[in-house]
Amino acid sequence: MPKLPDEFLNKTIIITGAASGIGRATALVFAREGANVVVADINIAGAELTAEAIRQIGGRCFTIHMDVTDRSSVKSAFTAAIKEFGVIDFQFNCAGSALRRASFLEIDDALWDGAMGINASGVFYCMQEILPHMLDQGRGVIVNAASMSHKRGGAGGLIPYAAAKGAVVTLTMGVAREFASRGIRALSISPGPVDTPFEDVAGGDEEARVRAVADVPMGRLGRPEEIGELVLFMCSDACSYMTADTVYVNGGGGYR
8 A cells, every 4th residue: 555644643553463464564564654553462572573673664662461362451451552652543453363273073162262262252352442442532443353264164174263253243343333423433354365374373284275375366375464554544534434344355265
């Protein structure tokens, strides 16, 4: 996306899952545009590396530990972030994980609860924490990371992950419609396969990667920064009439 004319200068975004992958890439995109970035992650060492990359391009940031599955951790992190920058204009809920692959009959309570906790409850907690602040301001944009998998049902052993991401799409729509008249926009992004550490964590292998690429007409995986640029657009005034929807970004694939 071409550099915007200072639209994000001195505005603040909080990004969960900012230590790596799409979260890290989005943090760097917003820093490039002059935004203050709250780098939040349970992996504080990784968050510090993201913060250092932001500082190297002249950006302002604040690093904070946040476990999105723990409401008290979310609350304390948001309190500290608001104290640091005064105002939070944008929220990107990117923290998530498939945890591991399992066939449906192999899914146990720990996997189900864990997938729902980090991918769905984490978004719920973060939205509930930021909305009173945004309502007091009379404005704000929330973007949630969903997934193309919610349309496919989690084929390949990712049913709990896909179900949680489907919940994110629905949760986003409900919040967007409830608060649209009060200056709040909420959107979700449903990426297809993106070149991040996700597949390693989920137990993917090179064969799975080859299959993923074969399903994309563009013939490649998405790049994390491409998702980051989309988040930037969704938070911008150029996108001011859009809310409640999920945006599919998948190189034309992800439907099989």
